[in-house]
């Protein structure tokens with residue numbers, strides 16, 4: 001563990017607030033980050049106080065005034081260099097992610113790869129911050145829109161994707177000309193620090209304004225609340241639970257700021273009788289068990305046509321039996337622990353509630369013990385039979401619980417798929433074009449992501465990522481998500497010697513009769 005921290009430029013006790021090049025003597029309490037694998041301390045941080053936050057925010061505001069004047073392709077060049085640094089440290093960052101949030105190396109390195117990919121994407125985007133031009137209704141007038149940098153923006157991230165989610169926001173925001181203040185989850189604080197350390201040489205060697213990227217690790221009641229209420233930050237991008245987003249959204253709206261919310265999911269896969277069932281089993285295994293069921297896009301419900309329900313459920317149980325559970329650093333392990341004991345307790349409560357509401361456990365759901373399992377964070381992934389309208393099925397339990405729900409007609413399946421408060425990701429498995437088109441149509445899935453013959457998780461960075469309803473409505477990453485980080489300005493220039501008004505309005509003083 002020490003070697004990994006040393007290679008990434010971290011000490012045993014680190015400052016929780018800084019710019020990547022300068023770190024403050026923080027005044028908050030010490031936070032110890034505990035590994036879910038075995039309860040060992042991964043690293044410690046002296047957290048930021050409210051006064052520390054204020055210094056960082058003032059710095060980010062001042063840096064913005066300079067950074068916005070750097071030409072966008074030059075900002076892109078900085079992001080290119082950041083991407084190169086992360087490429088060079090992919091293994092080390094992946095190893096730290098495995099230790100701190102217990103991802104298996106393939107998934108941990110996959111997350112770092114997402115940051116590399118979004119850096120590449122952002123470099124290209126830096127030359128494509130396009131505005132439209134319009135034809136004016138007035139002669140000799142030119143009309144167009146342009147996009148300006150927005151300001152310093154706040155980025156709040158969840159524990160489960162500390163690197164990817166921050167970089168989706170921060171790398172696009174940087175090329176847009178914004179500065180960034182990052183408040184990561186305290187469960188992934190050391191990874192956040194490591195990222196800042198890895199990219200610090202780029203910030204130092206390019207003669208950049210101090211404070212274009214900032215990190216603040218602090219207590220959510222003090223620093224978190226201060227950040228979301230800070231009117232110096234025109235945009236807060238927040239990723240996490242629906243409860244958190246509801247609160248952040250209200251606080252930001254009350255100061256008429258913008259919020260970009262990426263919240264919980266309750267993702268379903270529809271498996272029709274015309275599906276390739278082997279393909280569906282493989283996809284659902286990864287989508288439901290990968291990252292120990294702790295992705296916002298994790299498959300939580302499988303809605304299966306009645307005639308194949310029993311055979312399909314049995315095939316899935318057989319696949320679950322083969323999942324090796326243990327230390328995510330061991331090569332043969334497919335599923336590591338949950339993030340902490342509270343997550344295990346929440347999973348057990350959900351399973352008890354399910355049984356009370358009429359559902360049953362078909363496989364798994366036990367808390368494991370003995371050896372490394374004594375950390376109290378290891379469970380077996382669980383398959384349950386349920387009805388879609390059980391209150392517990394309507395909730396996102398952030399654990400590997402999969403609800404199997406039978407259906408008869410595709411109308412009914414789509415109705416089930418959409419009848420939850422959340423609207424992040426969805427999928428259908430079918431080889432029937434009419435079924436897949438119906439699922440993708442206006443009367444189909446109501447989610448931000450809709451897939452055919454692939455699962456609900458593992459999105460590529462090129463598309464806009466996000467969901468509807470309680471998932472918050474935000475979009476990040478690719479496509480035109482960059483627009484959220486800029487302000488639009490509509491410009492009209494009159495190059496005639498007349499003053500015609502729009503809509504043909506006459507509003508002038510008549511010339512006096514001669």
Ligand code: NAD
Pocket residue numbers: 156157158159160161165183184185186220221223224225228239240241242244245247248262263264265295296297396398424466471
């Ligand atoms: P969480 O809501 O507990 O915390 C998320 C972040 O919000 C943390 O950094 C936390 O400190 C911060 N936070 C909480 N209250 C705050 C406040 N009052 N002011 C400022 N910051 C505050 O979520 P979590 O347990 O870290 O992550 C799991 C949740 O995140 C799940 O619901 C998952 O679906 C969701 N998630 C969504 C996406 C997405 O893109 N839609 C991606 C990853 C995770």
